[in-house]
Amino acid sequence: MATTTDVVVIGGGVIGIAVAYHLAGHKVRTWLVDKGQPGQEASAAAAGMLAATSGGSKRGPMYQLKRASQALYPALVRELEERTGVDIEYQTPGIFEILLTEADELRYRRLYELRAEQGHAVSWLSAEAARRHEPSLTPALRAAVHFAADHHLHNGKLARAWAEAARQRGVSLHTGTTVTEARIRNGRVSEVRVGDDWVSADSVVIAAGSWSAQVGELFELRIPVRPAKGQMLAIRAPQLRHVIASDDRYLVPRKNGEVILGSTVEFTGYDKDVTLEAVRRLAEWADGVVPGIGKAPLSRCWAGLRPYSPTRRPILGRAPGLENVVLATGHHRNGILLAPITGQLISELITTGRTGLSLEPFGLPAEPHPHQDEAE
């Protein structure tokens, strides 16, 4: 006989953890299954920026989703830190987008004006004013925009604390366990194979990040999510106060004295190699922005796989043709930012059949979309 539970969540990155945590808060019996350890993949590899206003989403559904998620963070961090004692390193000095060319100034002038109109805390700074805040910035700086609402945190610690808080709420964690098969009857999944066991559940959530296409095949679903590799370096550099970003690259200060330097976007399958070429390019960029930083000791390097969705939006909601399968994947460069709202909305959908924000713009794309990208 199969074991029974209410919901099986496949994938224990921040997205699966967030969904399981919310479900357990509604007393839903939840299994969280990960083929490795929770939070070890993209969720550990990220930079931890919560970039809702500095990012490219102007005013549509993606912007609404980002803002709603960003607003949930302060209370969530308090809750997780109180429950687990883990310092998630939530830091609030904001993101400095630095402008080095006339074209940068033109592009960011428009975004600055829009964000000011939308009522966000944003300032346009002359080069001198920017250097008063961050004295190590290059003399070649033309100006900077300070996005004060865009905070950052330690994503590895967030995932660890969130998984522990989910366990404390009663989520049944199954680590080192892969979901390999599904039994489908009359448009419903009746059971899934978790490791050696068959588990019967009322609902199944696919939150397998870059592996969602493979997991989808078990359910006869075509989920067009694929891995977008990002290479990262950690250096021991003089502390910056803010996140410094330009050209989709960034320097993110951490409390332990490290600065995270990223990143690349590469479509090279499931390869997680760090290449000398990427290290050289990142170091060159960083040295152009903060002169001398290229001499800082390198403490670590790694690569992670972002779950890239061709629509540039996450895929959220019921799977077509399968009434009890829910999709929560494709968060690409924004999964840390979007995890709280994703957990809330998917849990609402499963427990009430409705959601506070419409999931209509986040449906599974039917046709291939042109290849596009959006900032982290």
Ligand SMILES: Cc1cc2nc3c(=O)[nH]c(=O)nc-3n(C[C@H](O)[C@H](O)[C@H](O)COP(=O)(O)OP(=O)(O)OC[C@H]3O[C@@H](n4cnc5c(N)ncnc54)[C@H](O)[C@@H]3O)c2cc1C
């Ligand atoms: C270099 C880099 C920088 C980034 N920076 C930021 C940032 O600053 N801000 C931001 O918001 N986002 C950032 N991101 C994006 C963010 O990390 C991702 O969008 C987010 O982590 C995706 O979470 P996830 O849970 O969907 O995927 P993952 O964290 O990859 O988790 C998926 C999980 O599914 C498990 N799994 C797969 N197949 C199976 C199976 N068959 N059975 C069981 N388990 C399975 C895997 O083991 C894995 O743990 C960055 C990503 C990278 C790589």
